[in-house]
Amino acid sequence: MLDLGLNETEAPCLPEIKVELSEIRKTYEFTSDKWDECILRIAEVESKIPEIEILHGKVETLGQEVSSLKSELASRDQWQRLNNVEIKGVPLKKNENLFLILDNICGVVGFPIDKNSINYISRVPAQNSNEKCIIVGFINRYIKEEFLASARLKKTITAEEIGFQGSKQRIFANDHLTPMYKQLLTKTKSTLKSKGYAYIWVKYAKIHVRKDDSSKVFIINSDNDLNKLV
Template sequence: MKTCAACNVQFNDGVQCGGCKQHLDFGCANISEAGWRRLGANRMAQWKCPTCRMSSPAVPAPEPASLETILSEIRDMKRQLLSLPTLVDDIRVIKDELAELKITCEGTSGRLDEFDTRLAEVELKASELGKLQETVNCLQADLARSKYELATYEQRSRLNNVEIKGVPVRKDENLFSIIEAIGQKVNYTCPKSQVNYISRVPIFNSNEKLIIVSFLNRYVKEDFIAAARAVKDLSTSHIGFQGSSQRIYVNDHLSIEYKKLLSKVKIMAKEKYYEFVWVKHGKIHILKNTNSKVVIIRKESDLNKIV
């Protein structure tokens, strides 16, 4: 509890004079509680009671300025005004530059709007190109699948065929007699009843012609190739040809696509030090060594298996 210095009444909340440091209630201090709260800490510390305000010394009135002082101030003002025309010119130049800048900004704004429009068009075209690329990718995948299926079908149609290379063409030749002679040399009898057809087929960019034999039974064809491959030195001299002897090769009849694939497999197998490459049942087989597993190559993407 505090005692008011003016009315000697005790109170809980009031003010304190910053001059005499005495406490007053809000009524004797001539200030409301809300007004006191709004003063803030600094102004509360400087607040003075009515008694202290009345006892404060009066501020002496200023003496009238002399004529010399007034003239001196006028001269200072004139000196300051000397630079006014230059300042006005500078302001005018700045104003002109601001006007030019405004025109430039307006033109730039127009170009930016144009760029935004063109950018939106480019983004739209890019979106359309993205969709078109997806379509192209799907078509390419379909084409690759169709090419693989076609190549597989062409090779499947040759599963009963044997390709014989190295037998020279003779006038009035009997191809059945040549097959019989080869059968005698490799110890495999092949009756005509097992042959569907036999014919000569030209080799691309060569005067040589292959002999293609189509068997009715695939197992007969496989046995015939196995017997021929067992004879490592099979040549034209073994089947009645006179003159210089040349090697005869008996293999599966591969399509053009499979022959290209076989060439790529042989090149990669050599680079990766694979020991064996062969064709069986119309499929390309490779083996790195006797301790590794056989890898079958059916399409070009399978070349990734050669590691």
Template sequence: MKTCAMCDIKFNDGVQCSNCKKHLDFVCASITEGGWRKLGTDRRAQWKCPTCRISSPSPPNTEPATMEAILAEIKDMKRQLLELPKLANDIRDIKDELSQVKSTCESTEQKLEEYGSRLTVVEDKVNKLEKLQEVITCLQTDLEKVKFDFASQEHRSRLNNVEIKGIPTKKGENLFSIMETIGRKISFNCPKSQINYISRVPMYNSNDKFIVVSFLNRYVKEDFIAAARANKELSTADIGFQGATQRIYVNDHLSIEHKKLLTKVKAIAKERNYQYVWVKHGKIHVLKNQSTKLIIIRKEADLNKIV
């Protein structure tokens, strides 16, 4: 381990001046480690530090000049002068190329500034669009909630209702009398006092109308549906209608959204070999078989439960 004579820092590898014998690191010696290695043994032995080179300049060459040496130097100078025109041309070419590069750079800089301005405008528009998208997303969420609340309210308003399909419309018909006849057929006592209202309602994409019966008591409604479903062969002939016999269907009076949901449930259940799909208390029930767990579908997201 040596100490540099200039910076007083210790080092492992450096140089030694042949004149003052001082040790220096490569930085203070103004030479790289690679340059020092390339000097060779003889030249390293004669190497002088920067301070010694200044204080003891190399002695001038006192060897007398000969004619041959002078002529050789003149010849070498003439040879170098012959290269001047080519060098001048090269310099002119370089200047032209630099001028073109400068012009191109200026044009590119102008275009970059233009593109930068356009990019700023686009970024502003994107930011506005992102904010607008956030507003739209919030509005969509609110709309979905409103639609869900409205559908839920409509569904609740129909929980006491029964929908009867398959009974042809007759001029001057008495719907209360039809209900009494159905009640006798299915062995269910349904007095007029238990009915809130009864009316014909148009069917979607059909000229027929089904009967909607609104009960005052939900449990009476559920018992009526259960009794009707127990009589699976209930038909128009059973309630005194002449002509071709039609099957009569008694079901919950579902909202349009719940009817669509029921259609989807039936399709998926059939595809996945579920044996039972029915509606009770306004809720869609699904059962694969007697040994599986009952599934209740209240909204479309619940369809994922049918696996």
């Protein structure tokens, strides 16, 4: 009789083999079912790809329309401030006379203004600051631009020069920009100065840039305009 070297305890039992085969079959069937399920799900997703692509296109179009509307609203808001000047740095004083303060500034910069040229004048909170700046609304943008040109020629104005004794606080007069345009101006300066742009200025409430004396002047109305120059 052939001896396989297995004793009775080591020899596989037929019922055990059947059980193992049954478990293997169950595992295979389960895996096969899951695989079939995955195939069906992939096919279902693939069938929806054209619909998803259409929706993606619609979302992109809507995004462009929203961006365009935001830009249009920002331009309108800025246009409404076209005749305004923002004066920062004037110390706040109780019972102050803003017309007198403006008149003193005009005297310092050498550009006298008649009260009839002023539509309104008021203090408003400055963005991201406890300071209250002075907003002057002129009756037209030409007077406003001439006033700003005179202020820029003076370059430095201090509070002491307009009646605040002993105060070296600097006073700045600029276009009254919307918060969006102020952020865009800050971003333009930080981005383009590192790219060698020598001139960045605001005129008629628009951001102008020029790389050097022989370069073309560009107007920055949005991040898209800025990205084209980077």
